[in-house]
Amino acid sequence: MLALLSNMFNMAERWGLKPDYSNPCRHIEKFKEKKRERYLNRDEFRRLNAALNKAEQAKRELPSAIAAIRLLIFTGARVSEILILKWAYVDPDEKRLNLPDSKTGAKMVFLNEPACEILARIVPIQGNPYVIAGSLAGAHLKDLEKPWQRIRAEAELCDVRLHDLRHSFASMAVSSGMSLPMIGGLLGHRNTSTTARCAHLAAQPLRRANNMIGKQLLTAMHQPARKPAEPVLPVRSPELVT
Numbered sequence: 372m373l374a375l376l377s378n379m380f381n382m383a384e385r386w387g388l389k390p391d392y393s394n395p396c397r398h399i400e401k402f403k404e405k406k407r408e409r410y411l412n413r414d415e416f417r418r419l420n421a422a423l424n425k426a427e428q429a430k431r432e433l434p435s436a437i438a439a440i441r442l443l444i445f446t447g448a449r450v451s452e453i454l455i456l457k458w459a460y461v462d463p464d465e466k467r468l469n470l471p472d473s474k475t476g477a478k479m480v481f482l483n484e485p486a487c488e489i490l491a492r493i494v495p496i497q498g499n500p501y502v503i504a505g506s507l508a509g510a511h512l513k514d515l516e517k518p519w520q521r522i523r524a525e526a527e528l529c530d531v532r533l534h535d536l537r538h539s540f541a542s543m544a545v546s547s548g549m550s551l552p553m554i555g556g557l558l559g560h561r562n563t564s565t566t567a568r569c570a571h572l573a574a575q576p577l578r579r580a581n582n583m584i585g586k587q588l589l590t591a592m593h594q595p596a597r598k599p600a601e602p603v604l605p606v607r608s609p610e611l612v613t
Contacts, residue, residue, distance in 0.1 A: 373401055410539040415528060419444075422526035426518075436518040438493055439503045443533060445486040447540030447558050450533050452480070454511055456502045458495055463487070 377396035383389040411419065423440060426432045442453050452470060460469050466487055468480040482490070496504050501511035519533050541558060 373399060409531060409535045410542040411528070411531065411535070415526070415531075416444075416539075418526040419522070419528060422522050425525065426522055432518045432522065433506070433512065435493075435503045435505070435512050436515060437522075438489055439512060439515055440519060440522065440533075440536075441489050442486060442503075443536045444540070445483060445489065446480055447537050447544075448480050449537065450515060454503055454513075454515060456511075457500045458502055459500065461490060461502065463490070 373396055377394060380389060380394040380396060384391055384393065423437055427434070427437050439453050442448065443450065446453070446468075448468075452468075456468065456470075460471070462469055466482040468482065470478050470480060490502070493502060495502075499509050503512045504510070505512040515533065523529060523531055537558070
């Protein structure tokens with residue numbers, strides 16, 4: 372709320388509606404934000420998939436909403452990037468999405484095989500340029516939060532946000548041994564520090580690396596001492612012996 376009000380008063384100053392330096396939010400300190408660390412493990416992914424399949428078979432949710440959630444899982448894209456995705460941005464031959472604009476500017480989202488299959492099952496609606504079509508003609512789906520709340524409740528994942536699917540994509544990449552620059556390229560990050568905030572959620576690879584280092588140190592500490600090498604005497608050539 373403080374950030375919103377501060378921006379509003381700053382804009383009012385720029386537009387000449389308020390005198391300069393009159394922003395009442397200037398000297399108010401912000402509360403410290405607690406960053407959330409949440410990503411899905413393999414069992415939670417299984418439950419989420421079961422909930423999506425159940426909702427699809429029962430036709431309780433719009434097919435476009437289910438497709439959007441599945442695309443978020445398999446692309447690591449932001450929610451806004453999937454909701455406003457147009458068919459013109461989809462390149463099936465190169466298996467990628469060519470987004471003209473995003474939070475970090477123009478970027479490519481590469482498509483793996485599951486993501487390609489999801490897109491192939493979506494039937495384009497004539498006159499609607501959007502992949503994730505909404506109820507209104509020619510419009511995209513506006514609200515994915517309500518369907519997500521129902522599906523995550525079915526999967527018993529009530530603390531998982533849609534954005535956590537992006538974190539989970541990054542964490543799965545870390546678990547697979549990918550480097551931060553490579554993961555950053557897949558997520559469209561400008562620098563690796565942003566990627567690190569997502570990738571550090573996967574603790575299992577760190578545990579494996581830590582255990583490996585511990586074993587190597589233990590081996591080094593308990594290996595027998597080497598015997599001092601015996602001096603090597605020079606070999607005399609037979610021709611020099613008289």
